[in-house]
């Protein structure tokens with residue numbers, strides 16, 4: 001089956017290039033790592049399942065140059081301490097986190113459309129970081145910062161509770177095969193953590209072109225007691241989210257795209273499931 005989706009994989013690839021076991025094996029090569037909470041080393045086989053594959057990914061000349069020219073200004077290191085947003089951006093403005101920005105075209109476009117907001121983009125893939133830096137330089141955008149690290153750990157360590165005004169997750173890896181579904185980012189525990197980082201009234205905006213994942217998102221976000229759906233089910237695409245070229249190709253072929261727009265409830269609105 002050929003799958004066209006707005007991901008970083010070529011359109012004729014149905015899944016990530018390696019399966020879950022060999023991906024894990026790459027990580028095991030490092031044998032020991034930080035456990036993400038206590039700072040102590042734990043064996044690799046105790047580590048959490050990751051939502052991404054570590055790819056070798058060659059940098060283009062333009063991406064390498066952009067990293068050299070703009071990296072120091074826009075890239076923030078991963079450190080296990082909450083970020084000081086006003087210090088990072090030199091102002092106090094609404095704070096939007098984007099997880100998995102890919103090559104950054106959507107990030108740069110939204111940042112240009114919303115100059116009054118500050119955007120923190122997280123991506124593990126170095127060519128994507130280079131590509132976004134190139135766009136930031138070309139478009140002279142100053143309201144984006146980048147962290148190149150696993151978003152799960154960034155969220156745990158660097159994002160304070162109740163601190164975000166919005167979260168964008170666009171076309172996260174769909175992990176089509178059933179045995180890989182566990183790698184999908186939108187899972188109950190991650191969504192609970194994400195919601196806790198939003199301020200009451202803050203929004204979570206997801207989009208996908210893979211219908212089974214859209215249904216999973218609707219189920220998982222709908223079951224999180226601190227979130228409220230702003231639509232009956234799926235939401236119309238908000239004007240600030242541009243369509244990507246992959247997405248447009250899919251739309252032209254009659255494929256669907258699903259947007260989900262949820263809001264963190266105010267404490268008085270949260271009803272106990274008991």
Ligand SMILES: C[S@@+](CC[C@H](N)C(=O)[O-])C[C@H]1O[C@@H](n2cnc3c(N)ncnc32)[C@H](O)[C@@H]1O
Nearest residue numbers: 007008051052100101102123124150151170171
């Ligand atoms: C399918 S691509 C979509 C990229 C982009 N949002 C778009 O719409 O074109 C998903 C991206 O998420 C990144 N990603 C997946 N899991 C991640 C994680 N835990 N932390 C940071 N980036 C992640 C991948 O490296 C990949 O670039």
